[in-house]
Amino acid sequence: MGREADAREAWSAITRLFIGRENQGRFPLLAEEFGVTVRLLHAVLDLPPGEGLPMRQLAQQWYCDASNVTAIVDSLEDRGLAHREPSPVDRRVKLVSLTDAGVTLRNALVDRLLTPPSGIMGLSADELRTLRQILAKAVEGYEPLG
Amino acid sequence: MGREADAREAWSAITRLFIGRENQGRFPLLAEEFGVTVRLLHAVLDLPPGEGLPMRQLAQQWYCDASNVTAIVDSLEDRGLAHREPSPVDRRVKLVSLTDAGVTLRNALVDRLLTPPSGIMGLSADELRTLRQILAKAVEGYEPLG
DNA sequence: TATTGTTATACTCTATAACTATA
DNA sequence: TATAGTTATAGAGTATAACAATA
Secondary structure, three states: OOHHHHHHHHHHHHHHHHHOHHHHOHHHHHHHHHOOOHHHHHHHHHOOOOOOEEHHHHHHHOOOOHHHHHHHHHHHHHOOOEEEEEOOOOOOOEEEEEOHHHHHHHHHHHHHHOOOOHHHHOOOHHHHHHHHHHHHHHOOOOOOOO | OOHHHHHHHHHHHHHHHHHOHHHHOHHHHHHHHOOOOHHHHHHHHHOOOOOOEEHHHHHHHOOOOHHHHHHHHHHHHHOOOEEEEEOOOOOOOEEEEEOHHHHHHHHHHHHHHOOOOHHHHOOOHHHHHHHHHHHHHHOOOOOOOO
């Protein structure tokens, strides 16, 4: 049918690829493999290397209370994966950034998470090239990952 | 720049679309809107309408302990969204299935979750048609959603 | 004996409210 | 007076171990 139906079906397929067992299982398995909890794994992925983020912003991004961010960042600091520093412009604000160890862990996680699931790998070379081109356009303006 | 690189880049884009703030925010917002917790929302989505699943299988699918499944299914039953019945072939096994109210909720959730994010909606009609065709092939053999 | 699911229990995660410090 | 982050505390979520029912 039309544009709307195509968009909906395409997004439906993406959702199924992502929430399918093969992909969803990666997160708990990787967390165990790298010795972190699932929530720390997600936190590390959401911290951009080389940039400090206000804790308040993380609370909004994660849809959780600020006190929870305090606990998560405490855990990251205890493991040497991140550190806080007061913002130079507003000393109430604390900026959270990954340490070198945090960046190393993040790189390893991203490398593993970007391994395509079987449904993608089953496509032809032509299909993959086209898929890549179209999706590259779709994620213009989205946050980078790797 | 071969097949592998195209597959990896395509999957990277899918990951970014899915874990981006716009899409991830939908789950807590929908849970609040429909008066359930996020874990009950995921449970309802993972229960196929018209089919009963063994609790043991749900524990494996969700990467959690069986005692946890007991608690989740208790919550679903308390809200009238699912019910248990002993398996006809093995009375140790209990099959969990959605009630009519559960199916109704699931349909509403799926309808909302299948609304494409802005990155997808920004593509042209031609691109969307092509994307749909390729992704339909990628999810052959995956569990249906809607 | 082995397996499915439940219960009792402790540990982790999360939110609420009161607090400190900065603005 | 308002905002960022912390702390104390209670409630929800999760795992471990012991248990009952069934195979």
